[in-house]
Structures are given as structure tokens and as C-alpha cells.
Amino acid sequence: MAGTPAYTVLAQAQWPGVDLLVCREDIRQRTLWSIEQPRHTVIVHLGGTMRELDTEIDGAGSTHAPPSPGDIWLVPAERRYASQARGQVITYAELRLSPLADVDLGNESRMPLDELMPRLGHRDEFLHYSVARLGRLSQNADDLSLMMAERLQLLLRQHLYDGYRLPVAPRPEAGSLSxxxxxxxxxxxxxxxxxxxxxxxxxxxxxxxxxxxxxxxxxxxxxxxxxxxxxxxxxxxxxxxxxxxxxxxxxxxxxxxxxxxxxxxxxxxxxxxxxxxxxxxxxxxxxx
Structure with a gap:
């Protein structure tokens, strides 16, 4: 999340095609964030008070209500995300996934996370608690924590593939929203x-x-x-x-x-x- 430098990295980790970053940031002054990159980005608000939040994702509309812990934004690859916020000190996580990061479908079949649907202020308890748990595991260096984190990021990929894939293109007469x-x-x-x-x-x-x-x-x-x-x-x-x-x-x-x-x-x-x-x-x- 590009913005002011007034933040602290609490945890970070990397797996093939997947990066995790957990930060604490002071947003008592109006703070601007933007994302436009070739990776999908899942943002999870973990804690702290936001009094104002205006967010827009190209093609997916906008939202103007401040979040509660657990609210989620999903920014698909190549989509532009722009946001401005003001509040107190907040913590948030970013899970960044390559569209080439794949998911095991069984029977030796694998599929990439190529197209995901945008989300604004969405609620998904599994995604919220799993990303928070992944951040806590990533702060540990022992082998069991690393093993559990590896497994959890694979489950998160599967969850995103099952629940957030872009639907099949509609019939021509159905159209889509501009x-x-x-x-x-x-x-x-x-x-x-x-x-x-x-x-x-x-x-x-x-x-x-x-x-x-x-x-x-x-x-x-x-x-x-x-x-x-x-x-x-x-x-x-x-x-x-x-x-x-x-x-x-x-x-x-x-x-x-x-x-x-x-x-x-x-x-x-x-x-x-x-x-x-x-x-x-x-x-x-x-x-x-």
C-alpha cells in the first residue's frame, strides 16, 4: 500500500507467487494509498480506528464508509485502487498474489489465480482470521510455525480460487456494468x-x-x-x-x-x- 512512510512492518513473508506484509501505520493526518500492479492484492483491516475512508477500485465502484476490523478489499491485478483515510494508528495486512500462483485441484490438475473479482469493504471471516494467523506465524522462526504458514497460504489460495474467481463471461445480451x-x-x-x-x-x-x-x-x-x-x-x-x-x-x-x-x-x-x-x-x- 503506497502512502506515507509513518508505518512499521510487523511481519512479512514470501512463498512462490505469494507475499505477505503486516503493518502498523499512523493515519492521524490524511493518508493517501494507491495500488496498480500486476499482482492481486488482498487488504485486511486488522485493528485501529478509521474515522474516514474513501476508496475506489476501477470498474467496481466506490465506498465511503470507514471499516471495522476484518473488513477486506480485493484489488485484482492491473486494476487501479485509490483510497484516502484518516483516523488513529491502524494495523492491516496485504496478501499479494501473482496471477500465475496456482491451486491444486486434484487429479494432477492445477489452475492459476488468473482472474479474481474485486471487493470493497467485504466480510469473509475465514480470510480475515487466516491472514491474521499467517501474519502471527510469520513472526516465528521455528520449523513448525514455518510449516503451518506454508500450509495456510496454500489454503488461502484455494479459498480465493473457490470464492473469488471472475464468473464466466455473460451472454452478449446480458451485458455488464460500466x-x-x-x-x-x-x-x-x-x-x-x-x-x-x-x-x-x-x-x-x-x-x-x-x-x-x-x-x-x-x-x-x-x-x-x-x-x-x-x-x-x-x-x-x-x-x-x-x-x-x-x-x-x-x-x-x-x-x-x-x-x-x-x-x-x-x-x-x-x-x-x-x-x-x-x-x-x-x-x-x-x-x-
Missing amino acids: PQAARRLCDHIEDCLDQRITLADLAALAGMNVHQLLIAFRRNFGTTPAQYILAQRLRRARWHLLNGNADIADIAFDCGFASHSHLSAAFKRDTGITPRQFRDGLRMRADY
């Missing part, structure tokens, strides 16, 4: 999270009918509009839970949930814990 349309959709959803959002509204913003939107949206974002909106509402709720003392019912309404119980049910399905447990637990926890 970078401008993707940005309009992201901005509209983020601005209206506390309101009712309809497929008809999103389709009109994209200049498509609803059927075309559903196909194009999945190709660009790897999920449905409803799943994407829920993920963004949960992301906003996580940030408020960790960075304020508002009542959980008020947070629910502010994030577009119908009630405290509606937020709690969605939150527990997503994380396995309640909003209150999340607030109490992560406030006491430090990854590094």
Missing part, C-alpha cells in the same frame, strides 16, 4: 442504507431492466443486490457498535433494519454472535 454505473450504484446504496431500496431504482440507475441488472450486478460484485445491501448495512452497524455508545435499537434504524431484533438476527447469522457481544468483545481485543 465503471460509471457501478459507481452510481455503490454511491446510491451507501447514501440510502437507512431507506427502502428497490430493484427498480437500481435498474434505472444502471440503465437496465431488472433482469439485466441482476445478471450484471452478480458479475461485477459477485453477489445479488439484496446480499450486497445487507452486507453494507451490517458493515455500517459494526462500525457504529465499535466506535460509539448509541443504543443498538437506534443503530438498527440508522442502518436500515426494521428493529433491534431484525439487526440482531441478521448480525448473528452473519457472525455467529449478537451485536452486543461483538461490541463488548472486539473493544477488548487486539490482533497485534
